[in-house]
Amino acid sequence: MVTDWNRLHILSLADFQPAEYDAVLQTAASFRDVLSRQVKKVPTLQGQVVTTMFFEPSTRTRSSFELAAKRLSADTMNFSPGTSSLSKGETIFDTAKTYWAMGSDIMVVRHGEAGVPHAIAAEMERLGAPVRVLNAGDGQHEHPSQALLDLFTICSLLDEDRPHIASLAGKKIAIVGDILHSRVARSNIWSLTAAGADVYLAAPPTLLPPEFAHLAGDRLLVGWQLEPALEKADFVMTLRLQKERMEQHLLPSLREYHQQFGLTRERLQLCQPHVKVLHPGPVNRGVEISSELMDDPDFSLISQQVTSGVAVRMALLYLIGGGKGNS
Ligand code: NCD
Numbered sequence: 001m002v003t004d005w006n007r008l009h010i011l012s013l014a015d016f017q018p019a020e021y022d023a024v025l026q027t028a029a030s031f032r033d034v035l036s037r038q039v040k041k042v043p044t045l046q047g048q049v050v051t052t053m054f055f056e057p058s059t060r061t062r063s064s065f066e067l068a069a070k071r072l073s074a075d076t077m078n079f080s081p082g083t084s085s086l087s088k089g090e091t092i093f094d095t096a097k098t099y100w101a102m103g104s105d106i107m108v109v110r111h112g113e114a115g116v117p118h119a120i121a122a123e124m125e126r127l128g129a130p131v132r133v134l135n136a137g138d139g140q141h142e143h144p145s146q147a148l149l150d151l152f153t154i155c156s157l158l159d160e161d162r163p164h165i166a167s168l169a170g171k172k173i174a175i176v177g178d179i180l181h182s183r184v185a186r187s188n189i190w191s192l193t194a195a196g197a198d199v200y201l202a203a204p205p206t207l208l209p210p211e212f213a214h215l216a217g218d219r220l221l222v223g224w225q226l227e228p229a230l231e232k233a234d235f236v237m238t239l240r241l242q243k244e245r246m247e248q249h250l251l252p253s254l255r256e257y258h259q260q261f262g263l264t265r266e267r268l269q270l271c272q273p274h275v276k277v278l279h280p281g282p283v284n285r286g287v288e289i290s291s292e293l294m295d296d297p298d299f300s301l302i303s304q305q306v307t308s309g310v311a312v313r314m315a316l317l318y319l320i321g322g323g324k325g326n327s
Contacts, residue, residue, distance in 0.1 A: 005319045009121045009133040012142045013190035018165055021151065021194065025163040027315035028152050028308070035071065035311055045074035045321050051104040053079040053095070054136065055111040060281055060306060061136050061145070065108045068313035072321075077104065096120045097127070106132045106321055114139035132320040140181050146280050147187035149312040151195065153305050154235055157276065169196035172272075174229040176261060177239035177288050180207045180250075184280045185239060193219040202229035204261065206250040226261050230270040237278045238263050238288045254287050264290045268299060276301045 005023055034042055050069035054062050062078075069076045079095065090098075096107060107124075109117040121133035137143040154173075155163035173192050179185045179201055192199045200221045201208060213222045223229060230236065241257065251257050268275055277293065278301050285291040294300055 010144050010316055011118050011135045013144050013147055013187050021165045024148050024315050025152055025155055027318060028312045029163055031314040032311040041071050043073045044318055045072040048074045048105040048321055049103050050074045050106045051077040051099045052108045055081050058110060064309040065313050068310050068317055072314055072317055093123050100129045100131050104131060108134045108136050110136040111138055114141035137183055141183050142187045143183040144187050145313055145316060146184050147191045149305060149309045150188055150278055151191050152312050153301055153308045165195035171234040172198045172232055174200045174233045174236045176202045176229060178207045178241050179203045180209060181242040182239045200229040202226050233271040233275055235276050241284055241287055258287050262288060263293055265293050278305055
């Protein structure tokens, strides 16, 4: 188990170092082994309190963090804005302070505005509260745990016993779809390029604005067509079309989008024969990916992503929670 970890909060992957990625992968691999045992629980975070504070809807991320915390024997609390004092005018900082006063050690925060998890972490530090904060998705900014579970899923396929980032060097990964609105894409760009993969972003121009072209470099290519992105790709990551974040009409129709950018088995013929497809979920079946491809175990890693998510989130809670001696 990794003990050399200095990061208090996990808010962004922008400044993550290769050794930190490997620490997450290695720790997650140990927890994957724990999760395959008959007793899928370790006492690592016994006595600690993990609070999930989701100001935005979520199915898999919240449940995954909650289960990860329970598998580490932490106590869990859930906050939902609809049934909370936020509707009575309480501020987000006051909500966080309330949970700290109740004994929260780790807060897992999702919010529709970029920067809220960072702001809570800064406020907790200002107050001298030893609370750790994990960003579970902030606006269109970042979603570190999703990118880390994507990384673990891919690296485990390349080297099951010892998933490590160097195994990704020189692999081609296409990220296709609503990149404009995607915090998943932003976090994945950091992790995959840090791993030495060649990342190709593809979307219609309205969903991949020219600013992204400025990010392009040796490891990052940007294009407005699907075919060059798919050509000889080792992995294809497709993103949900985020209808709730589309203020303007950025697309003529969903049918047309599927015709131009929807992933199908036929289109994957441009890729490497061993190509695998990832999707963070939730999926719009028949829009960004055909229903048939989504359910095809020869290509789709979607279920593995969900399974990996629990082990990776256990690793993140363990690393920032300072747990020791759990295997
Ligand atoms: C993503 C999110 O919420 O950013 N989903 C997830 O966490 N698994 C992607 C999305 O909503 O499309």
